[in-house]
Amino acid sequence: MKTILPLGFALLCAAMPAAAEDAGEISLTGAEATARAIGFALDEAPPQASSALAAAQAAIAASGHAVCEGGTGRLVALDAPDGVTQVYRLSMPADDTAVFAGGHLRVRVAADGSASEVERIGASCQLIDWDPADPDIDLGVAYLQRPGADRPDPVDLWLSSRIPFAVGVVTPPFVWPLIGGMATSRVEADPDMIEAMTGAE
Template sequence: MIRHLLAASLLFAAPASLAAQETLPDNLAERMAGARSAEATARQMGEVLQANAIAQRQYAGMVAGDLGGGYRGALSLPGEDLGVWLTTIVGQPGGEDAPLVALAEYEIAQGEILAETIFPAGQAPVLDGDRVAMARAQIVAPRAVIAAPEASFCHDGEDAGESDRTSVTYLTLAMPPREDGSFEAYVLNGPFEGSAMPLGKHYRVDFDEFGVIGSPELLTDTCEIVRWAEDDPELAMSVYVTEFDAGQWPNEIHAFISAQLPMSMGVVTGDIIWPMAGGMIAPPVPAAEAGY
């Protein structure tokens, strides 16, 4: 739901009263640590998404939109310098049994392309190491979600049946591996366009250091769609409020969605509400005191 003006001012009022502080949970420090971890993950998701999108737009322009039948999207790894992303346009010419190759490589920082290499046909280097693991993950993760017996989907804002599984639009992000080689791929329910964004049915799929896939985990079990009117004069003072019964603090999906919205967001967990804006999670306040 969207609330305006008064609700926004209540939700983001600080500091909380002494009575409000006494009603906050005892494990608040643990829950704040979880929220900060969710923020960091969401921030990296946004950076990967931006780098991938910039490289894909540039590559599409350089090849005049002729991506070819073997086009497999993009993946990004952090470079040696802080804030620099090394982005690869992935291809698989020759079909699903062919090797995954780099059609082009980019260095990207602060939304700008620092370097570009486009490989001639027949000279694209074969991917190895982290890049091949991430490229494979982006191919198999959405398939695993669709095939999972417990998976659920939405259609027109309502839970969908089995027949609607293959009509779902997914955006898949493989995250950079950790030091031990394990990583996650996020299978995000789309599309992300215009003045609407799906809040629910986003999944995380874990991969171990050997690239072995785990079971998809549903991170937001709702068919809510955040909608807004761009010409709403109260948009900046609006708060979209959602309930999250599956966790004690907002997860990375809430923070990621918050960073995409032109309004603030509130996530209710139990009897507290977490104010969010631009992907940042503020300390919670009692939901009743904030008017919820």
């Protein structure tokens, strides 16, 4: 589901000034590039079998993290110049007009084949869906709750690239506006504002 605001995300951004210390200090350029790489990889054939992929799959299986109910797990393997392979398992709904807010996993596999601890990106499997024929679709705002994070994850940016309206990544006490897979400066929100936006208790 999405939240409709009278003036969409523009209202949120206008209401809350960006934090002064944000000027150039937190760059999401690398995250945006990774998000684009995830999207490109999903458009291609599944990753070929490799020792890194096998190590990541073994770590994911041992973690016990299930794919979101009603979805399927899609694997993406991204190689980095330092020899580390980042393997993502994305929970994908059957409908291409929806995404899961969370339930996504990442494992980093070193050149020696050792796998990192499995990272879960988003605890909630809430379904964010939309009707392409909705005349007010551009007024929608979806919120992704990411407590404990200090910035959006590349997966959040990839989700934003799929969602046809604005996304707010909530990393209390800040909210990061994302549109079309691109990020702008974070905005500060008080706890009551965050509760109103996300429905958090």
